Amino acid sequence: MKKLILVAALGVAGLASAKGNVKKMDLKAVEWCGTVTYQTSCGFPIQDSYCTSWGQQCLMDNMALLDEYFCG
Numbered sequence: 001m002k003k004l005i006l007v008a009a010l011g012v013a014g015l016a017s018a019k020g021n022v023k024k025m026d027l028k029a030v031e032w033c034g035t036v037t038y039q040t041s042c043g044f045p046i047q048d049s050y051c052t053s054w055g056q057q058c059l060m061d062n063m064a065l066l067d068e069y070f071c072g
Helices: 002-020 056-071
Strands: 033-039 045-051
Touching: 033 056, 045 056
Parallel strands: none
Antiparallel strands: 033 045
8 A cells, every 4th residue: 555655656746747847839830941943934944942941032032033044
């Protein structure tokens, strides 16, 4: 009987100490990197790398530069 009480007390103490160690997860947007395909104004498909951390403006600027380069 003493062993059962001891085991129960250790179990409760273990749960109490584990409860303080639980970390909350931050739900953040996941960064994505990959290959995107641009369709230029003259119909030429171009593949380029892109990461979401670079921002949308970087993507738009790159598309404009590639369009100017390939289509004049």
